[in-house]
Amino acid sequence: MIRSRSIGIAIALLSLLLPSAAARADISSVSSPTTDIAMQPAAVVVISGTIDDVERDSFMRRFAKARAAGAKTVIVEIDTYGGLVTSALEMSRYIKRQDKEGVRTIAFVRDKAISAGAMIAFACDEIVMQPHAQIGDCAPIMYRYGSVDAMPPTERAKAESPVLADFLDSAQRNKHDPKLAEAMVVLGHSIRFVENTAGERRIVNDDGFKLLAADGWKVVGSVIDPINAADKLLTIHSATASAIGLSSGEFGSREALAKARHLRIADTFEPTLGEEILGWLGTTIARLILLVIFILSLKIALSAPGHGAPEAVALVSLSLLLGIPLLTGYASWLEVTIIFLGLALLAFEIFIFPGHFVSGIAGILMIVVGLIMTFAGNEPSGPGVLPNMNGTIAAMQRGLLVVTLGMVCSLILWFWLSKYLPKIPYFNQMMLMPPGGDPTMMGALGADIVWPLVGQTGKAMTDLKPGGSAEFRDETMNDSRPVSVVTEGAFLRAGTDVTVTESRGSRVVVKAANA
Structure with missing residues (x-):
């Protein structure tokens, strides 16, 4: 009796447990896809x-x-x-x-x-x-x-x-x-965030809030008010x-x-790394460094042409100064044209017609203006020639600062280099050295030394058409060095023997030695 009663109780308990276990299995089978959603x-x-x-x-x-x-x-x-x-x-x-x-x-x-x-x-x-x-x-x-x-x-x-x-x-x-x-775009728009008693929320301006306030709308307390002032x-x-x-x-x-x-x-x-480098080269500090390098190398190239290295450095630095803004959209061919016209006028002043300063000053101004313009990008719908947008004006102001600072730094570095370049191998070949090699005498002798002398004979290193480079012996260096020259109008091929007919400042005029 007792045993049969125990068996009955066990069967009853199993009948109660089995449905619940089945229900849990069903729940597990349904919920598993939601807990493991495919990413x-x-x-x-x-x-x-x-x-x-x-x-x-x-x-x-x-x-x-x-x-x-x-x-x-x-x-x-x-x-x-x-x-x-x-x-x-x-x-x-x-x-x-x-x-x-x-x-x-x-x-x-x-x-x-x-x-x-x-x-x-x-x-x-x-x-x-x-x-x-x-x-x-x-x-x-x-x-x-x-x-x-x-x-x-x-x-x-x-x-x-x-x-x-x-x-x-x-x-x-x-x-x-x-x-x-x-x-975000137009000044004069106030923004407020309001709600009514039903919990509805809206973004309104001051006029809209005045109308809604009469119907019980209030500013949302958890948000600063106003979100934006006019x-x-x-x-x-x-x-x-x-x-x-x-x-x-x-x-x-x-x-x-x-x-x-x-x-x-x-x-x-x-x-990419290349894009990051390109971006860095377009920064203000990088462009300032490039500008200083360009001015210094150009000065060295004009003072002692024909060595190759200063000209190459000037060309690379100028290419980066103009190429980076062209790639990034801050410059167009207009700025490039202005800069090259300025360089042409500067070269005309130095090599063709020195001393009148008109073309030289005009060339420098064109170079400066062109460089400043490369700092400012195009406006989406410009009202005219002059810039009006915040970013454009700020960029041109930054450009003016960079160009001015670059010229000042170049001048300071040039005086410093003039003191130490004569002591550096290779560079001392570009500098005028007095007998004995004492660079401190350069300033004292510079005003009295005229080189090459009128009547001195040398050799054209490049085609003279009419400007170019010729090489003359410099006794102070016990070696020959190149100098920029111009003919009296004749075309002379490289290798032609030439004679100096005029030597005044940076202007050296030559003619064929057998003429």
Whole structure:
């Protein structure tokens, strides 16, 4: 009796436990796919540093590689203070065309997306930000005499038009409030974040808030008020951007963002070493160094032509000074033409018609103006010849400072080198040395020494047509050295024996020795 009762109780307990175990098995089989969601491949394309034509081309090339690798989501990591508006406009349009390719873009503002960086972020399908990052400030402002000046209405409309149009287009496509776009580009827009008793929230300006306040709308207490004052350009941090809906959230890293979006970062496309070197060569300090090298090597080449090395250094430094701005979009062939015309006028002053200074001064001014112009990029819709946008004016001021500082540094270095070059092998062959080799006597003797002497015979090192180089013996060096010469109009081939007919300053006139 007892045994049969125990068996019955055991059977009853088993009948209760089996359904629950089966139910747990069903739950486990249903929930397992959701806890192990397949991670979709994504790629990261990094934008950092100054936005220019090189960065534009690099970004488009790297983005195309990411798309070719099969990425359907591209995280555009942005950390920039901006740059050329024209380059940013092209990058923005390129990003917005990716919808047709089936590629989704997420802007990840790592530290800052200012000016052109904000434009690029707005073009992406979604914006997320690193904690404490900021975004905004993309208005054309005119600077005069170091302070902000008001643009005339027509000029302001021309400068703002393409920038504002792109921002508004991005806002409409990606469901951002257009008031935020306008406040980033145009002064005079106040922004406030309000809510009603039902919890509905809106972004309004001052006039809109006055109308809604009568219906019980109030400022959202957790957000600073106003978000933007009418006399400022909208620039907001990550917390505010998330609160008002501009940003979808804050993430500490690209990996955290990818995990939250169920993405797997398959590739990261950063600028190459060559692009980083190119970017460094375009910095202010690099261009200052190149300018000093160019001026010094040009001075040495003009003082003692024919050695080859100074001419080569001058050519390379000038090529970098002009080539880098051409590649990055800060210069056009206009600036290059102005600089080469200035060099031609300077050469005319030195070799053809010295002493009148008109062509020399004009040449120096053209070189200086051309170099300054290479620091400023094109404006998207310029109101005229003179620049009006904030970045353009600031860039030209920086260019003026760099060129002036470069000329001063070159002058100081030239006096210093004049003291020590005679002691350095090879370079002492370019310097005029008195008998005994005492370089301290150079200054005292320099005014009395005339070389080559009238009537002295030498040999043409290059074709003289009519200018070129000829080699004459210098007894102070017990060797021969070259000098720039010009004929009286005749064409003489290299190797022809020549005789000095006039020697005055840097002007040395020769004729064929057998003439």
